[in-house]
Amino acid sequence: MVSPHGVQLATHLISSFYGDLCSKVCECLLRRGTLTLAQIIRFTELSRENVINCLRVLIHQNCVQAFAIQQEGAFGEAPRIITQYMALFDNMIHKMRAPKFMQIVSEELGKDCLGIFQGLIQHGRLSINQIIDRNEQTAGSADVHVVRESFNRLLIARFIERCPAPEPFLAPPADGETPAKKRGAKSAKIGEERQTTEQRALAAAAPMDSMRFLMEMDDPSEEKSEECTNSVTVGEKRKQDVLKSDEDALDADKKKEVLWRVNFEELVRRLRHKACVSYVKMRINDEAAIVLSAMLELSRHSETRQKAENSAYLSINAIYDEVIKKEGGLGMDFERIRASLEQLGCQCLETGVDENYSIDIKGIIESAQTEEVESVVLRRYGREAYRIFRLLSKAGRFLESDKISDTTFVEKKDTIKILYKLWKDDYLHMEKVMTSGAKQSLFLLWRVNKEPLREHVLDEMYHAALNLRLRIAHEQDKGKEILQLPREKLVGELEKRYKLLGKVRVILESSLMNLDEAIMLFHDF
Amino acid sequence: MSRRPVNPSLKRKRPETDSPGLVDAERAILNSIKGKKDLGIWARDIKQETKLTDHVVNKSLKSLLAKKLIKEVVNIQNKGKKHYMAVEFEPSKEISGGEWYVDGNLDKELINVLKQLCFRYLRTQKVATLEGVYNELKKNRVVTFDISNQQVSEILNSMVLDNDLIEVKSTGLGDYHSIPIGTVCYRIASAAGVAKGPRMGAFASIPCGACPRISLCTPNGVISPGTCVYYTKWLSIDF
Ligand code: SF4
Numbered sequence: 001m002v003s004p005h006g007v008q009l010a011t012h013l014i015s016s017f018y019g020d021l022c023s024k025v026c027e028c029l030l031r032r033g034t035l036t037l038a039q040i041i042r043f044t045e046l047s048r049e050n051v052i053n054c055l056r057v058l059i060h061q062n063c064v065q066a067f068a069i070q071q072e073g074a075f076g077e078a079p080r081i082i083t084q085y086m087a088l089f090d091n092m093i094h095k096m097r098a099p100k101f102m103q104i105v106s107e108e109l110g111k112d113c114l115g116i117f118q119g120l121i122q123h124g125r126l127s128i129n130q131i132i133d134r135n136e137q138t139a140g141s142a143d144v145h146v147v148r149e150s151f152n153r154l155l156i157a158r159f160i161e162r163c164p165a166p167e168p169f170l171a172p173p174a175d176g177e178t179p180a181k182k183r184g185a186k187s188a189k190i191g192e193e194r195q196t197t198e199q200r201a202l203a204a205a206a207p208m209d210s211m212r213f214l215m216e217m218d219d220p221s222e223e224k225s226e227e228c229t230n231s232v233t234v235g236e237k238r239k240q241d242v243l244k245s246d247e248d249a250l251d252a253d254k255k256k257e258v259l260w261r262v263n264f265e266e267l268v269r270r271l272r273h274k275a276c277v278s279y280v281k282m283r284i285n286d287e288a289a290i291v292l293s294a295m296l297e298l299s300r301h302s303e304t305r306q307k308a309e310n311s312a313y314l315s316i317n318a319i320y321d322e323v324i325k326k327e328g329g330l331g332m333d334f335e336r337i338r339a340s341l342e343q344l345g346c347q348c349l350e351t352g353v354d355e356n357y358s359i360d361i362k363g364i365i366e367s368a369q370t371e372e373v374e375s376v377v378l379r380r381y382g383r384e385a386y387r388i389f390r391l392l393s394k395a396g397r398f399l400e401s402d403k404i405s406d407t408t409f410v411e412k413k414d415t416i417k418i419l420y421k422l423w424k425d426d427y428l429h430m431e432k433v434m435t436s437g438a439k440q441s442l443f444l445l446w447r448v449n450k451e452p453l454r455e456h457v458l459d460e461m462y463h464a465a466l467n468l469r470l471r472i473a474h475e476q477d478k479g480k481e482i483l484q485l486p487r488e489k490l491v492g493e494l495e496k497r498y499k500l501l502g503k504v505r506v507i508l509e510s511s512l513m514n515l516d517e518a519i520m521l522f523h524d525f
Numbered sequence: 526m527s528r529r530p531v532n533p534s535l536k537r538k539r540p541e542t543d544s545p546g547l548v549d550a551e552r553a554i555l556n557s558i559k560g561k562k563d564l565g566i567w568a569r570d571i572k573q574e575t576k577l578t579d580h581v582v583n584k585s586l587k588s589l590l591a592k593k594l595i596k597e598v599v600n601i602q603n604k605g606k607k608h609y610m611a612v613e614f615e616p617s618k619e620i621s622g623g624e625w626y627v628d629g630n631l632d633k634e635l636i637n638v639l640k641q642l643c644f645r646y647l648r649t650q651k652v653a654t655l656e657g658v659y660n661e662l663k664k665n666r667v668v669t670f671d672i673s674n675q676q677v678s679e680i681l682n683s684m685v686l687d688n689d690l691i692e693v694k695s696t697g698l699g700d701y702h703s704i705p706i707g708t709v710c711y712r713i714a715s716a717a718g719v720a721k722g723p724r725m726g727a728f729a730s731i732p733c734g735a736c737p738r739i740s741l742c743t744p745n746g747v748i749s750p751g752t753c754v755y756y757t758k759w760l761s762i763d764f
Contacts, residue, residue: 008744342696375726379735387686394686406623409683411631412601425740457728464733467742467750474751475760504760514727 002030002089003459009466010092016469017095018057021046025054026063029087034198036084055085059166061124062091062261066167067201083167086198090524094264096465097516101267105159112150115139117159120262125163127257128215155213161263162212164205170197269303272525275517276361279368284343290329291340294322295359307525313349313356365525372518373457377427384410385418389427389448398431398445419446426456458522461515468512475504550577551585558595558609563617565598565610599629624676635668639680642667644689644713652693652700652712655681681711688714732759 002010007030015023028043029035035043041051058064065086070079094101098121106114119134120126126134128151135147154160195203206212273296281289298318299311316334323329323337341348346357370393378386387408392399405415422428423446433443476483479501482494490498547555557574558566566574572582586609589595598616600608610616618624625632639662646661647653653661659677662668684690691714697706704710728734732755733742742748750756 372726372728375729376734379725379729380737383687387683390686390688406625407679407682408686409625409631409633409636409679460733460739461728463739463742464728464731466744467733467753468731470744470750471753471756507760511727511731515731518727 001033003455003462005459005462005466006089006093007031009096009462009469010087010089012466012469013095014058014063014092018054018061021050022054022057025051025058026087026092029064029085030089034084034086036082040085062163063088065164065201065205067205068167068169069197070169070171081169084201086201091264093519093523096512097520100271100513100516101262101264104267104270105154105157109150109153109157109159112146113154113159116147116150116154117262120160120260125259125261127259129257131260152215155215158213158263158266160260162207162214163259163261164202164207166205168201168204170200170204268520268524269300271517271520272307272361272365273297273300275368275521275525276364279364280344283367284340286328287332287336288340288343290323290326290332291319291337292344292359292364294319294326294329295357296361298322307362309360309362310347311359311361313347313358316355316357319357365521368521369454372521373453376457377422381418381421384408384414385422388415388418389422392428392446393448393450396448396450398447401444401446404446416444419444427453454522458519461519461522465512465515465519468508468515472505472508472512475501475508548585550575550581551589553577554582554585555589555594555611558589559611561610563610563614563620565600565608565614565616565620567600567606567608569606571609601626601629604629624673625679636680636683639668639672639677640684640689643677643680643684647690647711647713652695652704652710654695654704654708654710658711685711690714732756 011027105117277293349356377389429449695701695704
């Protein structure tokens with residue numbers, strides 16, 4: 001389940017991009033989990049027409065995914081096929097990151113590709129013909145060849161992908177499966193491997209790997225592309241055979257052409273790698289960062305999962321070849337690369353003559369997360385709290401108050417005060433132990449519970465991101481009159497205030513982007 | 526004054542270290558205090574144990590103190606309760622709080638001086654083991670008391686927690702050439718990476734990251750980002 005402030009941030013974003021009605025539908029789905037059209041209408045108290053329109057927009061913007069399931073008929077009736085809608089929380093939050101994504105594309109592929117990419121960011125889903133049309137309007141040029149060429153480059157880089165099937169059909173759930181919304185926090189932990197209905201729906205909707213980044217060579221004629229969409233999943237096809245959905249209105253969204261969209265997965269992966277490299281650069285040194293970035297580059301395409309824990313095993317020769325291509329890597333020899341690999345804590349696997357290394361990506365991410373949390377503790381609770389927190393976080397087990405006080409050189413009384421404060425704010429976990437016997441005494445045991453803490457901090461960061469956005473809006477609102485003045489009137493005092501407003505905005509916005517990096521570190525990486 | 530022996534066993538035992546010139550009550554109390562060794566004993570507990578009256582106990586304690594046979598000690602667990610201990614004992618760790626406590630207070634000054642000394646030494650050495658730091662402190666007689674290996678280790682540990690130092694394992698190469706491979710060593714954190722000490726994270730560097738009221742802050746509440754004073758202050762400092 002999405003954390004409370006995550007929901008607030010997502011609905012705020014959707015409301016500022018697509019209006020209050022859409023945001024209401026989103027909120028409903030995020031809070032209650034997957035629902036049918038009828039349920040959404042009932043819970044949001046919006047008209048059927050409004051809800052359908054909102055869903056259409058949200059699906060088009062990749063914020064909602066529909067899927068069909070078979071429901072047991074009541075009292076011996078035949079089973080019914082019903083359509084359900086699930087919120088795609090991550091994609092909603094990605095709206096906030098568009099500038100970051102565009103920067104990656106622009107840096108790697110240049111202006112032409114950026115233009116197409118921007119269109120997809122804005123419109124959510126487009127067919128190749130729509131892209132060509134749009135390009136004609138925005139750029140004024142109509143060189144179809146260039147557009148197709150750029151489009152292809154985007155595909156090869158995997159920055160864009162074929163859209164998922166609009167409404168895949170899920171076979172009745174196997175035994176023991178429960179819908180995500182009904183699972184408690186506890187069972188969610190145990191059932192990591194067990195897929196939720198939502199995960200199955202996403203998997204069923206996703207185009208086959210071979211199709212995902214494949215562009216048809218000839219002009220996609222209507223029939224052909226429809227065939228493609230249909231062949232995407234068997235379920236989809238079956239669904240179309242079996243049922244005429246009661247929400248045909250929504251089917252209007254099923255364009256007959258192949259639709260394309262931004263592939264967030266790849267973009268997030270790039271950002272993840274970037275974050276690892278810059279962390280290593282800061283914590284170890286430039287050379288280790290170069291080696292790491294070479295390794296990540298090499299193993300990028302073999303990363304099958306979104307959050308790969310380790311890189312593939314790479315031979316030292318391959319690493320060397322990649323390192324010397326990097327800026328600053330030309331002067332490095334095998335010895336220095338080996339030294340950096342050692343500093344990075346790489347696993348070495350020697351098979352015969354070959355010497356292979358793998359890097360622990362998850363380890364780097366976790367260190368970066370730990371640092372982020374620790375720095376909040378330092379800032380909010382002070383140096384002594386920082387020391388105490390680090391002791392507990394490193395120990396990874398329960399420690400008793402006195403022991404904590406002794407190890408950290410904090411007065412016993414102060415130690416208790418600090419521990420209580422951290423505990424009250426959900427940064428620590430506490431347990432009381434009574435020793436029985438002649439002399440009864442109460443011991444307080446403390447520990448850092450990493451997983452709940454991570455989620456707690458993430459929720460606070462969503463909260464902070466929302467606050468930053470609200471403050472930006474507030475500042476803009478405050479300076480409305482000045483911002484609306486024509487340029488020539490901006491002199492003297494007014495000019496000063498105008499400039500100040502600009503500065504404030506830059507500060508707030510860059511803070512938001514930095515904070516977002518931390519959010520990704522905790523949620524997406 | 527009751528002359529009846531309270532605790533027959535005490536009387537029978539007659540410790541060899543008997544001090545002359547004590548009345549029975551004083552002797553009984555002294556024995557009771559000595560029996561607690563380095564833990565000391567609370568006045569109220571002496572009364573319980575010896576079954577003597579308040580008055581007798583207080584008078585005897587005063588007299589024993591005057592004869593320098595016992596002393597008052599501060600018990601870190603409960604600074605308000607007067608504890609007594611025989612002069613020949615030093616307060617145990619549970620009572621005194623350990624070597625770092627002076628009269629029941631943490632000796633922060635000493636700790637800070639030691640931290641600085643360790644830091645300075647490590648800056649010149651780049652890397653050192655616990656033994657190395659310990660020997661250095663002993664050799665130079667920088668501290669007047671007999672510092673223990675354990676104490677140095679505690680100081681170094683707290684510096685690691687402060688993120689001033691980092692703990693590393695010797696590779697036997699470069700800076701580590703004189704240290705056996707695998708030995709735990711310490712080095713200054715800022716020298717190991719480009720970043721100095723704890724880094725300010727993205728969340729910690731905006732007002733909400735440091736905000737004690739974040740859980741009370743809502744978009745339209747009494748505490749809200751629009752009216753937030755922390756933001757106003759932050760935005761006015763920055764330019
Ligand atoms: S907006 Fe202000 S009051 Fe609210 S959490 Fe942030 S700093 Fe605290």
